[in-house]
Amino acid sequence: MFDNFNDDDRGQVGIGTLIVFIAMVLVAAIAAGVLVNTAGFLQATAEDAGQESVNKVTNRVEVLNTHGVVGAEQDIDNITMTIRLAAGSSSVDMNETSIKYLSGGNVTTLTNSTNLDGDGDAISSERTFALYKVTDDDGSFGVLNSMNDRYEVEINTSAIEGSNDANLGGGLTTGEQVTLEMTSRTGGTTQVILTMPQQLAGRNPGDPVEL
Incomplete structure (x- = not known):
């Protein structure tokens, strides 16, 4: 039944075929390495972008209340x-936080000018805002790092509006x-x-006057 079976036949692979294999x-190993590296880079980039997006949404301040002070010209x-x-x-x-001030006659960016401990007399001008301490748990004035911290931000509208020649x-x-747009460092x-x-x-x- 198996008379035609030849035990002398052998499968052989040429050196050329072996080299191609x-x-x-x-090539497959190199391609896999490139894919792994690319995937890792994309993942890191996505994580960084995601963290930046989270920071832009979360790392900010909340305004609890506002008030103005009446001036001699019956203005604020x-x-x-x-x-x-x-x-x-x-x-x-x-x-490291800036405030963009935009009114009908002026637009300017204000930065913090206060170098005191929050209890002294701060000065705000047409380019700066003053910062005062209301509560600060750990003495880190200037940095809001607790939900119990409260600061007052004072903006001198008279100096800003008075800097415009059309409104002295x-x-x-x-x-x-x-x-007013307050933008943190992040x-x-x-x-x-x-x-x-x-x-x-x-x-x-x-x-x-309450605003």
Whole structure:
């Protein structure tokens, strides 16, 4: 039944075929290495981009309340905001935080000018804002690193508006609107839009007004 079976037949592979096979294995290994490296790079890039996006959303401040001070010209000479960390935010350094000030007649970027401990007399100008301590658990004034920390940010609207030659009279007038955008170092932004009271007549200079 098996008379035609030849035990002398042998399968042979030529050296050329062997070389091609080894070359294919090497190419596949190199390609796999490239794919692994590319996947790792893309993963790291995605993680960095994701962390930056999270920081822009979370690392920012929250404005609790705002008030202004009436000036001699029956206008608002300065604006004070009480701030704290926004929910879920890590620490925010107010020394590295800028405030974009936008009104009907002015647009400028303000930086922190306060080099004191938060209890002294800070000065704000047409290019800076002043920072005051309300509560600070660990004495790290300038850096909001606890949900219990509270700072006051003071903006001198009289200096800013008075820097415009077209408006030498002082601060913000009744009904005027101002937009404040506070941006932390990581890009987290808090926007506040304030409208000055419609009626300031009868107010004495120095009187506080809720905004």
